[in-house]
Amino acid sequence: MVDTSQAQLDAVASIEHEREESARRGARAARRQSLLQKLGIIIPFALVLVAGIILVPSFLSASNITNMLVNGAILAITAYGMTMVIALRGIDLSVGSTQAVAACVAAVSVNAWGLVPGILAGIAAAIALGLLNGVIVTKFRVPAFIATLATLGIYRGVALLFTDGAPVMITDTAFRSIATSSLFGIPVPFVLSVLVGAGFWFVLEKMRFGKHLVAVGGSPESATDSGINVKRIQLIAYVAAGATAGLAGVLLASQLGSVNGSLSTGLELQAIAVVVLGGTSMAGGRGNIVGTFLASLLLAMINAGLNLLNVPSFYQYIALGVLLVFALSVDSAQRAAVRRVFEGRVA
Amino acid sequence: MTAMLAVENIVQQYPGVRALKGVSLSLDTGRVLALVGENGAGKSTLIRILAGIEQPVEGSLRLRGESLRLTNSAESQAAGISVVSQEFRLVPELSIADNIMLGHELTSGGVVRARNTRNRVQELLSTLGLDLNPDRLVSSLTTGDQQMVEIARALSRDFDVLIMDEPTAALNRAEIGRLHGIVRRLAAQGKAIMYVSHHLDEVFDLCDEVAVLRDGILVHRSETSELDEQALVEHMLGRKPQTFERAVDAAAAGNDPRLVVDGLRVGGFDEPFSLSVGAGEIVGLAGLVGSGRGELTRALFGDRAALAGRISIDGVPVQVRSVAAAISAGIYMLSEDRKSEGILPHLDVTENTMVSRDPKSVSGWRRLVPSRRSERAVFERLRGELSIRVPHGGQLIGNLSGGNQQKVLLGRALQSGCRVLLLNEPTRGVDVGAKLEIYQLIRRLAAQGVAVIVSSSDAPELAAISDRCLVYLAGRQTAELAGPDITEDNIVGASVGQVAVGGTHG
Numbered sequence: 001m002v003d004t005s006q007a008q009l010d011a012v013a014s015i016e017h018e019r020e021e022s023a024r025r026g027a028r029a030a031r032r033q034s035l036l037q038k039l040g041i042i043i044p045f046a047l048v049l050v051a052g053i054i055l056v057p058s059f060l061s062a063s064n065i066t067n068m069l070v071n072g073a074i075l076a077i078t079a080y081g082m083t084m085v086i087a088l089r090g091i092d093l094s095v096g097s098t099q100a101v102a103a104c105v106a107a108v109s110v111n112a113w114g115l116v117p118g119i120l121a122g123i124a125a126a127i128a129l130g131l132l133n134g135v136i137v138t139k140f141r142v143p144a145f146i147a148t149l150a151t152l153g154i155y156r157g158v159a160l161l162f163t164d165g166a167p168v169m170i171t172d173t174a175f176r177s178i179a180t181s182s183l184f185g186i187p188v189p190f191v192l193s194v195l196v197g198a199g200f201w202f203v204l205e206k207m208r209f210g211k212h213l214v215a216v217g218g219s220p221e222s223a224t225d226s227g228i229n230v231k232r233i234q235l236i237a238y239v240a241a242g243a244t245a246g247l248a249g250v251l252l253a254s255q256l257g258s259v260n261g262s263l264s265t266g267l268e269l270q271a272i273a274v275v276v277l278g279g280t281s282m283a284g285g286r287g288n289i290v291g292t293f294l295a296s297l298l299l300a301m302i303n304a305g306l307n308l309l310n311v312p313s314f315y316q317y318i319a320l321g322v323l324l325v326f327a328l329s330v331d332s333a334q335r336a337a338v339r340r341v342f343e344g345r346v347a
Numbered sequence: 348m349t350a351m352l353a354v355e356n357i358v359q360q361y362p363g364v365r366a367l368k369g370v371s372l373s374l375d376t377g378r379v380l381a382l383v384g385e386n387g388a389g390k391s392t393l394i395r396i397l398a399g400i401e402q403p404v405e406g407s408l409r410l411r412g413e414s415l416r417l418t419n420s421a422e423s424q425a426a427g428i429s430v431v432s433q434e435f436r437l438v439p440e441l442s443i444a445d446n447i448m449l450g451h452e453l454t455s456g457g458v459v460r461a462r463n464t465r466n467r468v469q470e471l472l473s474t475l476g477l478d479l480n481p482d483r484l485v486s487s488l489t490t491g492d493q494q495m496v497e498i499a500r501a502l503s504r505d506f507d508v509l510i511m512d513e514p515t516a517a518l519n520r521a522e523i524g525r526l527h528g529i530v531r532r533l534a535a536q537g538k539a540i541m542y543v544s545h546h547l548d549e550v551f552d553l554c555d556e557v558a559v560l561r562d563g564i565l566v567h568r569s570e571t572s573e574l575d576e577q578a579l580v581e582h583m584l585g586r587k588p589q590t591f592e593r594a595v596d597a598a599a600a601g602n603d604p605r606l607v608v609d610g611l612r613v614g615g616f617d618e619p620f621s622l623s624v625g626a627g628e629i630v631g632l633a634g635l636v637g638s639g640r641g642e643l644t645r646a647l648f649g650d651r652a653a654l655a656g657r658i659s660i661d662g663v664p665v666q667v668r669s670v671a672a673a674i675s676a677g678i679y680m681l682s683e684d685r686k687s688e689g690i691l692p693h694l695d696v697t698e699n700t701m702v703s704r705d706p707k708s709v710s711g712w713r714r715l716v717p718s719r720r721s722e723r724a725v726f727e728r729l730r731g732e733l734s735i736r737v738p739h740g741g742q743l744i745g746n747l748s749g750g751n752q753q754k755v756l757l758g759r760a761l762q763s764g765c766r767v768l769l770l771n772e773p774t775r776g777v778d779v780g781a782k783l784e785i786y787q788l789i790r791r792l793a794a795q796g797v798a799v800i801v802s803s804s805d806a807p808e809l810a811a812i813s814d815r816c817l818v819y820l821a822g823r824q825t826a827e828l829a830g831p832d833i834t835e836d837n838i839v840g841a842s843v844g845q846v847a848v849g850g851t852h853g
Contacts (some may be wrong), residue, residue, distance in 0.1 A: 021637065023480075023483070023487075025487065026487025026488065027487070028488075029486075029487055071766075095732035206459060206461075207454075207458050207459060208452045208456055208457050208458075209457065210461055211445050211449065211452060211459060212449075212450075214440050214441050215441060218438040218439055218440040218746070219436075219437070219438045221436065222438050222449075224434045225420050226399065226420070226436065226449045227419070227420050227424050227425075227451075245849055281696075285439075286440050325746070325796065
């Protein structure tokens with residue numbers, strides 16, 4: 001006869017074994033994933049930095065460093081909001097147009113009403129546009145890709161109409177000095193990008209909202225059944241994307257001193273590239289703010305390096321496209337590596 | 348005494364289907380009510396209504412005598428109804444702790460109190476007897492542990508009513524025992540519990556009362572002690588159950604081997620797999636989680652890398668480097684995960700049967716532009732042969748019951764022209780009636796000369812259909828059972844590593 005008690009003991013032993021085994025596999029998968037996630041940004045970052053120092057004349061000059069930090073910071077601020085949206089399996093293609101509207105509104109308002117009202121007006125305009133994106137996606141149920149592709153066109157039109165297609169000179173010197181001034185030798189936009197990034201990181205990692213965001217991005221059905229208001233989370237993310245695009249737009253206006261309606265054309269490609277390169281998966285889930293920050297600096301280094309080498313700017317488009325493909329393949333490789341650990345699949 | 352929760356004359360309608368036709372049912376404090384019924388009887392619909400996911404067309408809910416309206420799952424939870432759903436509602440990217448507390452996090456000012464959360468979850472896990480780190484990501488857990496986390500999640504809320512929809516589907520015996528202990532304790536604390544299960548022994552072991560749904564109608568309700576298993580099955584089916592005559596085809600074992608696997612090495616297992624299956628033979632693979640039987644079938648289907656070894660079909664060596672290669676070599680597999688790796692939910696049943704159709708069976712340009720008419724004719728023939736219950740060939744497969752979906756998939760396997768058929772858990776999520784039909788179908792397929800491998804965790808199933816049964820433990824074959832030795836006891840014994848039993852049991 002089968003000795004049941006012995007059989008059960010054996011079964012329990014085998015379960016314990018299986019549990020240890022799965023804990024080991026889980027740890028291994030997590031290690032591999034975080035390694036790939038970090039290497040995906042740190043290796044290119046280090047390579048480009050070293051290559052820049054060796055190959056590019058005056059790469060480490062004070063003016064170039066400031067230039068890279070400011071440009072990287074403005075891109076990073078734009079991309080923080082995009083990180084949230086992409087973590088929710090959404091996308092915001094309208095960031096460039098939103099930024100143009102914010103910059104133009106800020107420029108005109110600064111000229112009319114002065115520094116603080118001008119900054120607030122620019123950011124408020126961008127928040128309104130982000131809200132509109134969110135409403136179109138959540139209330140009218142238009143897929144994010146199509147919705148923001150449409151608003152990309154609409155907002156660009158608004159920016160051009162608002163400025164009559166002509167450049168707007170900013171006369172307020174205090175406003176123009178924001179982007180160029182420094183705090184303890186560090187450019188103000190860079191300080192801002194670190195502060196805003198820290199805020200986003202805190203919200204995503206430590207707050208209830210962040211957990212809900214991962215839940216909606218990772219498994220929308222589970223989120224709904226857990227009583228999470230999915231649409232509210234999505235709406236907030238699109239508003240955040242608008243707000244950060246607007247803040248970056250104000251900084252850009254300050255940096256340039258003169259804005260026009262075709263500002264930041266094609267920005268969506270850069271923003272998406274740095275988010276994905278930073279380790280946030282297009283398949284949704286966890287947003288990686290630190291990665292987005294590093295990837296923005298990386299892109300700024302590449303652009304500055306190519307400029308200093310007098311490479312025609314057309315090549316920068318190619319470099320950006322290549323970078324995006326690289327980032328997406330790292331993203332897929334990462335998920336495949338985890339799958340392999342668990343399932344040993346070939347495909 | 349007023350019931351804790353009562354549903355009154357609930358009617359639910361989907362396009363073309365009346366899922367619930369006026370069901371009234373009440374749950375009392377301190378009692379465990381079993382809800383049973385075949386798939387499609389309306390159990391899931393009723394649960395979805397109680398969980399606030401669906402709203403009934405007619406009827407009302409009462410909680411402690413007071414009328415209750417639920418329009419979303421948050422309201423259901425707020426009313427004190429906690430649901431363990433059959434499909435996991437877990438977020439793979441979040442930790443165990445975050446998943447358990449999702450939607451009711453311990454926070455101050457919107458910031459999650461990490462240490463409190465961790466302690467609370469640790470406590471909960473240890474009452475469930477789970478030794479898991481709360482910070483581990485859910486994606487790294489085994490299915491059984493995910494199920495336990497899903498249960499922990501339901502228990503973490505404040506609730507008066509607990510609804511469990513097949514909570515033990517992915518659990519092993521020891522875990523099931525522990526879960527039953529917890530359910531009894533909750534009932535003793537005065538919670539009202541509804542327990543849905545396909546396992547009748549659980550119903551009799553755990554539940555005080557039993558309610559039977561059939562075709563959207565409550566057909567029976569009584570104390571469990573007033574019924575026996577036979578009577579319960581009759582209520583579920585509405586007729587006497589058919590018994591499956593185990594007709595072992597002894598001759599089949601002597602047939603020429605159709606599939607021969609020699610020294611097949613699969614990653615993660617030390618010993619190579621070797622086996623052979625004759626034409627018309629049904630070979631069962633048994634074993635616990637980690638036994639390697641699932642990995643073996645995947646390796647044979649080219650879905651998992653084989654590191655070394657030889658596979659031959661009818662004496663001809665074949666290479667299965669990919670699924671496409673396996674299919675063209677005449678091997679076909681049905682996955683245990685019918686929903687995500689089997690059915691194509693947006694295609695109709697005809698299209699579902701045709702996706703793997705042997706291209707050699709159609710000629711010329713019809714391979715590129717299949718004739719809808721000939722496909723329909725083929726499906727009509729299959730529908731009869733496999734007794735697939737659908738109104739017409741244009742029905743979407745996603746709307747069918749598990750048993751009918753499985754029959755459609757068997758039809759797909761047939762259309763691939765396979766000579767070797769690998770079946771994983773062929774009757775998981777299939778109700779009692781359809782189970783027997785599927786066994787008969789498998790037997791008929793074998794009779795046509797197909798070599799069939801059935802990998803299953805259901806020992807009675809293997810005892811019922813296999814001509815020969817191989818039992819594995821951690822990748823090692825511990826027994827080869829044949830004829831009258833294929834009994835549930837022998838299979839279970841060998842899967843935990845007891846020495847192979849010779850001869851018949853007295």
